[in-house]
Amino acid sequence: MSRYPLTMLLDGAAQGLPLVLDEPLSFWGGLDPHTGEVIDRRHPQSGEIVTGKMLFLPTGRGSSSASSILMEAVHDESAPAAMIMAEADGILALGAIVAREVYGRSLPVGVLSQDDYAAVVQGMNTDSMIVIEDDWLTIH
């Protein structure tokens, strides 16, 4: 079990299996909010489903409509359980903040240091249980 400190953009607790996006993803045009599928066909994780996953992504990308898409995914219950980034993305954090205002559902968003992000992504498997609690990320 290893633990890493998180800077939370939106606090909360979550756990689940990880999905790592190898490149930043533009949610607008890149994520189907109804199914949770990565639909950017140029993206390495094209076809993967983010729903319920602890989603690791370097950062967001592109349009400010990303916040709308994330919120629509929360509404359709296809959103990830939490998002963990190596670089803060305000637009995605905004989508999660507004989703909590409207639906009362928490989607924690945390940032790891670049070194810790690399170590975490290296040090886990697809069946590792990832837990976020009290500003700490734990790999079980």
Added chain:
Amino acid sequence: MFLYLTDKDEAMLAGEYGRAQQAAMRILTQMGKIFGARRLIDIESAHIDGCLYHGESGIHFAQMLVDGGAKTVVPTTLNVGAIDLIHPEHFQGSAEHGAKATELMNLYQQMGCLPIWTCAPYQTTQRPELGQQIMWAESNAIVFANSVLGARTNRYGDYIDICGAITGRAPEYGLHLTDNRRGQVVYHLQNIPETLLAEDVLYPVIGYLIGSQSGNKIPVITGLPKTVTEDQLKALGAAAASSGAVALFHAVGVTPEAKTLEASLQGQPAEKEVAVNINDLRNLLGHLSTVPDGDIHVVALGSPHFSLDEFEQLLPLVRQHPPQVEFIVCTHRLVLAGLQKRGWLEELKSLRVTVVVDTCVVVTPIVKASAGGTLMTNSGKFAHYTPGNIGFDVIFGSLQECVRSGAAGRVWRDKELWA
């Protein structure tokens, strides 16, 4: 970092001004902390992008604010919606989609936003001034307000825009602060022929180039002529904000924060200097079209929304070369009124030019031709978004090339233009 709040900010946060302002203030303060703002500042206007329908959650959010008593406290304009409310027959989507999109547009009007429904609010009566703090959404409006007018906004977007409008406050970070408006990457236009510098078609190409090369840095352009028009700067900025994340550019001797190169750099050295010659621009032209010149099925103009000046250029061209394929021009209601007053609207209709207001062809189903065809445009922004958003291939060209191609049903080129 500590976010300082005034007594009034605290009172809004505590719910003393109603539930809508409380929710808005919660969102603004959380975003302020994420971006390291030290305090909130007053804004003088807002421009809202959240009125474009992406799904039901947008309605839920707007309804929550309306139910909570939301009213705008600063002049607030609305960007395009998904429906031309004056000519709803243009909408080609399902009745249910149309009804929901209209419901969302109505909710924003109920909050007191001005229903001008345009991505070019700066060419209406709502024109911010040099140094004014504003909260604007819509990428091309942001870049125009910052660069050409010298007003100050970050790249705001859906949801936070209306939070600013109903509280009159914005987190102070990024482009609200003078230091962060310093130019970083300098593009020197070199040996561009005088004749080409006068052509509108050059400007989206320059914009697309600096947008794709600047990342999150602020570009500075040298070598633009003093005679550059507002519509040319509009096209440049819109293209730069499509191919990249440009929210502010400086053009030396042209834009208000760039009287000189030194001024645009705030006296510091450039982080990078790039020479741009005619070959670089010709190469980029290739990226703006997705298929080789051939048959076209629709011509779409007006992103950002066409101005009266642009219609004045269009009219003699379509008189001479009336369209034989679907021909759509997107604009806003003030320009529509101007067209009516001059008798131009009737003439355009008789020439089979469709004038669309309140929305545009890449954000909602309007084009009648079936997807998979080819759309021609003089807009860098349409060229960027058409393939992904509405499934057409795209050909980029000058206004004259678009009109003459529309009359022929296949691409016509002005051989002298890029010679």
